[in-house]
Amino acid sequence: MESSVLLELQTELLAELASGNGLKGLTQRMSLFLQKPVLVTDPAYRILACYGSSLNIVEGMLISPCFEENNPQRCRFAIASEHIQTACIYDIYIQRKRQGSLIIPVENFSEDEELKQIGGQLALLCAVEFNKNNSLKTMQRHYQDAFIYDLLYSNIDSLADILLKAEIWGWDLNRPHRVAVFRLGSPDCNPEEKDLLVTLTAIIEDQVAQTEGKPIIMQKGEQIILVLPTDNRKQREQKAQIKTLKAVVDYKAEPLLGKKKLSVGAGRVYDNPTHFFRSYQEAKVALELEEMMDNPNNVAFFSDLGVARILFNHDQSELAEFYQETLGELAEYDLKHSNDLLTTLEKYIANRCELRATADALFLHPNTLRYRLKKVEEILDTDLENTETKLDIMVALKIKRLKKV
Known part of the structure; x- marks a missing residue:
């Protein structure tokens, strides 16, 4: 690609960044220039923005790229379990930490040479937008996590205050909820497992959003804590809800988990959000007992523990x-x-x-x-x-x- 053309592209993209149109505007401008689809994902390969694809790809979708052994900038991923798409992929870094990926689907890898010249530079421009977005997301996540923490540790006495704060985040706590705690096999996470927990959190969040609405979820140390609505389902259906979620997460994360075991402990259902802290404590007890008792299903319900929870x-x-x-x-x-x-x-x-x-x-x-x-x-x-x-x-x-x- 000629340097004048490359300079023109950079100028257009910088103008797009300055306009405030975000990742959507950036991917659109890239796609129109390259005449190819363009996807931008988060670290868990959840699509944040996409443009120009006739495939069944939408924002919020999780994809699982399979990389070529000798070329980490080439990958394949399945769409709706039917179509296998080849793509060139460029990681987006901020201060040496991977923030996401720029993915450009191609018909075949012969197009890779043309993209090599500009893929890294396009990813760098995406990093500028990521940096701005991350500051806002970090602040929002901080306030959300603070509220969830106060909820789970019974730091808010007023039911009216809880409902009002939850409404700000789009959560309806008038419904019955239970707390489920997900944890990898070891209570002490190494840096690799911390990255894996981020991905698992994104998978759980994505799955819950599809079935239950906006998820109430936070990562605390080695735990992924989920406050899950259950409505007036029968007890068997409530348990099936957790088991199904665990099975989906295991399936989607199988290539990443390897031999690692993901365990889940679930507390009882409570109607009043001032009592959700009890469900959280119960979920932690259930999780610990599950690991002690070598439960083959790796899912433990506090209500099923019987005499074990007394002992x-x-x-x-x-x-x-x-x-x-x-x-x-x-x-x-x-x-x-x-x-x-x-x-x-x-x-x-x-x-x-x-x-x-x-x-x-x-x-x-x-x-x-x-x-x-x-x-x-x-x-x-x-x-x-x-x-x-x-x-x-x-x-x-x-x-x-x-x-x-």
Whole structure:
């Protein structure tokens, strides 16, 4: 591209920036000059502005670019799970931190050479607009997060004040809500995981916006906190709402998550926003218990925790003492004789004390299982048919799973 033509383009784009038309005006001017579609995205590849595309691309849409192994400025992405679009991509940086991307869809990569000359310069001009927008967004996010924080920590006593402030941000807190807390596997995030949390927040925000309206969401340390409206759905539908959201996030973030696990804890539903802080505390307890108890679904509801939530907040030394009195001798016997009677008892309780089901689960003959259970009764000096005995054992095993001993 001739230097005079390039200078003309730069002049036009600088004039567009000065006019105050924002990213929309900038992408339009670029698209008309290049005679190609132009997209600008945020760091999570959510489209902030686009122009000139006959494809089904709209602002707010999330795309997942797949980069060429040897050329990070070439990518492909799917549109509506049908059309695979090739594109040249140029990252937008401010102070060495990636703020988003400039994406120019092309028919094929042979057009890449023509764009190489100007792609980086166009991204730099986008960075000027990003810098201005980021200041406004940061200020808005700061005030939103401050309100959500006060809401979740019960720092606002007046219901009228809460509803008025929520209305400013376009949130209707007259509806019933529950709090859900999302967290990656580790409570301590490295810089890479912090960037991933930003992307996950954008994915959650995008999905909730499609189904529930403007999301009430904030990132706090390693947590992504979502205050989710539930209306008057039945309990099963309320839980399905969270599970579906988690499944969608897992699916969309799968290439980024890799082996990392995203867990969710959900509090109970409350009608009054002055009580949302309770749902937040419950969600955190549910999340911690989910991670302790190795829940395969990685979604825990406080309302489903039953006796576990009581044990969780109980005195640890007292719980350890109860476990020792109930199952301590059996654990010591197993250790001394290299046996596994405690596991046999756990399986027996887990299978509702049904002999055949337990034998099948342990790959044992029923007579062998009977012998083992008789040995358990002898060691513990108890009767496994007694209802109170079964209850004590279930509680002791729950304490063991909660890692309180």
